Amino acid sequence: MINSNNALILKNEQVARDIYVIELHIPNITFICRAGQFVNLYTGNNAMLLPRPISICRADKNRGVIKLVYRIAGKGTEIISRMKPDSLIRVMGPLGNGFKLEHGKVALVGGGVGIPPLLELAHALRENDDETDINVFIGYRNNETFLLNEFREICRHVDIATDDGSAGFHGNSVDLFKNGDTTQADFVYACGPLPMLKSLSEYMRNRADRLFLSLEERMGCGTGACMGCAVKVRDGANWVYKRVCRDGPVFTASDLLFDIEGA
C-alpha cells in the first residue's frame, strides 16, 4: 500500500556540510515501511514538479516518525533544506522493495548519502536475528561524519574512511572494505555513487550473487507507471530494462550489466 499525503516536519537540521536530517511524522508510511525502501518528497514548487526520492534512514514505529538524511544536490533539495519544523511536506511512500534480510556474517558498505539506508538495514538485520554479525564500512568526504554513533550502538564493527584522510582510513569505502573483509562476509549490502557500486561489483565478481546494491536513477513517478528509471538487468542470454523504483531499488549485483554511462 503506497500512501501519498502531507507529513508534519518535526526536525530539519544540518548535520554536516550540505547534509541534513529531516524527521517526518507520517504514521501510515512508518508502520509499513521496510529497510531499503524510499519515499518521494515534493518541493511544493510548481516549477519543480518531479519528486525527490530519498531513502528511509530510520523508522520509529512507536512514534510514527521516519528519519531521512539528504545532501543538497541541487535546487529541490535546497528548497527542502529551508523548510521549517511544524510545516508540512508532501510525501509518497513507502516505495520500492526493501533489502532481503540474510544471516551470518554480513558487511554494509556505504558512501556519502548512500550511508543512510544502511542504518535502517542494520536495525532490521539485528531485529531479525541477534546472532547476525554486522560489519559496517562507510566512507565520508571528510571528518564531518554523520550517523556514526547510531551505527556504533548496534554494530560490533564500524570502520570509516574519508576522501581527504581527515578521519579514519584515507580513501573510499570500497578500499576500506577490501582491507577489512579479510574473513569474507557471507553477504554484502551496498549503497552509494555508481562508480563505487561498480568497483565493488568488480571486486566481488566471484560472489556477485551475494552482493545487494541499492541503485539511484532519475525518476518520473516513483510508482512504476512511467518507465522512467531504467536499469539494464540480465534476462537469460539477453537483457531487459527494469524499473529502479518498482523492481528495485535493490538489485543483486550478478543481475546487473553495469554498462551504464558514467559508471
Add this chain to the structure above:
Amino acid sequence: MRVNLSGVEWKNPVTTASGTFGSGREFAEFFELGKLGAVTVKGVSLKPWAGNPPPRIAETFGGMLNSIGLQNPGVEAFIRDDIPFLRGFNVNIIVNVCGNSIDEYAAVIERLASADIDMLELNISCPNISSGGIAFGTDSRLTHEVVKRCKAAARQPLFVKLSPNVTDIAEIAKAAEAGGADGLSLINTLVGMKIDIRRKKPLLGNRVGGLSGPAIMPVAVRAVYQVYKAVRIPIIGMGGITTGSDAVEFLMAGASAVAVGTAGLINPYAVIEVIEGIEQFMQNEGYSNIKEIVGCAHNE
C-alpha cells in the same frame, strides 16, 4: 458529465494520457479505476520494445522531458496480462498503438480487432523512436496513408494522436479525418532538450525527449482550438492538465474529452481531482451537460 465519443459512452469526459498511467495497476492502489471515463494505456507495439537508454527523465521549468522510447512488452503480453486486469473495472479501455512502419501499426490493430477493448488511439506522434512514430504525424500525406490502412483494419473507433511539432496541425488533422479517423487526440509532447552543464552534453540518454506538463498547456489549448475549427470529428484534449479549470479550458477550446498525464505522475489523485473540478465548475456555472461547454470559446 456523460459524453459519447464515436458511439462509446463515457461516464465523464476524463481519461489518462497514454504512457503516464501504465495499464492502471500502479494507480489502482490509489483509487477505483471505475471512476474514470476511460483508461488510456501505454503504447503497445507488435513485438516487445526495449526502450531508450537512461537517463530517460529530466525536470524542466514547470514540466518534464521524457525519452522512454515506448518500452512495452508487445501486443500479445498486453492482451494476455492487461486486458483481463482492466476488465475487472467498469471503465472503457483505450489502447494506444505504436509502430515503426505502416505494416506494424496495421498488424497491431488487426491483432486487437478481436480483443475486448473499447477504442484505439494511433500514436503517430512519438518523438522518442528513431523510425516511424512522429515521422507519420508530421507529414499529411503519410498521415492520410497510415490512418487509412489502420481504419480498414480497425474494429473499434480509431482516434489519431497528433504531434504539435508541425507547422500547421490543422492540415495534419484534416488528413487524418480524410483517412477515416473517428476522432483525434492532441497533443503529444513537444520535442526538447536539456544540457547537463557539468558533463557538457545532453542530459537524456536519447539526447532529445518529449516535453510535457503545465509548461505546454497554452500550446495544447491553441492546438485544440485550431483543430476544432478545421474538422468535424471529436477531440480528446491533453497537455499539462492539472486541475478542473485547466480541463474546462480544453473543453471550451473544442475538446469533447480530456486526458491527464504528467500531473498524475506527480500526484496520483490528479485525474480524480480533475473530474471533481469539472463537476464543480458545471455546478457553479449552471451547466447540466458537457456539450454546452464544448467549443463555446468559439462563439465570441
